[in-house]
Amino acid sequence: MDSLKVAFATNDGESFMSDHFGDADYYHIYEINAEGATLIKKIENTTEEEDDIHADPEKAKSISTLLQQEEVSVAVSKVFGPNIQRIKKKFQCILLKEKTLQEGVVKISENFPLIRAEWEKGEARDFLML
Numbered sequence: 301m302d303s304l305k306v307a308f309a310t311n312d313g314e315s316f317m318s319d320h321f322g323d324a325d326y327y328h329i330y331e332i333n334a335e336g337a338t339l340i341k342k343i344e345n346t347t348e349e350e351d352d353i354h355a356d357p358e359k360a361k362s363i364s365t366l367l368q369q370e371e372v373s374v375a376v377s378k379v380f381g382p383n384i385q386r387i388k389k390k391f392q393c394i395l396l397k398e399k400t401l402q403e404g405v406v407k408i409s410e411n412f413p414l415i416r417a418e419w420e421k422g423e424a425r426d427f428l429m430l
Contacts (some may be wrong), residue, residue, distance in 0.1 A: 303333040304392075304416065306408055307338065308401050309377040315400050320345065320381035321393075322363045326369065329370050330405060334412040337405045343370060355382035364390050373419055376404055384427060392419040393427040415426050 302335055309324035311317045322345075329340045347362035360383040368390065369376065372390060375391040384393055392415060398404045408415065420423050 303331050303413035304373045304412075305375055306330045306332050306337075306374040306392075307370070307372045307373050308404055310374070310401055313401070316378040316396065316398065318379060318405065320379050320383075321387075322359055322381065322383060325389065326370050327367065327370075327372075328401060329372060330408075332374075332405065332412065334409065337409050343369070345425055357383075357386060359383065360386040363387065367391065374408070374409065374415060380427070388425060388427050389423045393426060394426055395429045397430075409427070 305364060307327040307329055309321045309428055311325040312329060313326060315404060321326050323353055324345050327343050330337045331340050336392055342413060347366060364387055374394060376394045376396055380395060387393060397408055398407055407430055
């Protein structure tokens, strides 16, 4: 596997937001490898959560379906909620401290071998903090 499709959670298209990954307004999908990254597309988060259900399993399922349609392997955000336990079975989840998406793209590219190795563990993978 020479590259991975990565979804970055954002509300404004420029920076990571301080809410959970699943609460993002948009996901910017990049094709990333050790040499760099290419923005593939921007998709709107069309999932909904019941206001009275925290860590709604249906929301996790909806987010997973939305991202799998785009063949995403990696989910990146500053914050994940309790649903990280559900979605990490299907995605390599990465928590970043960077503020902008561009900084995040560089960080993912720089750590590509580590990310790919963790992704290849399958459902036994764990989330990464970079």
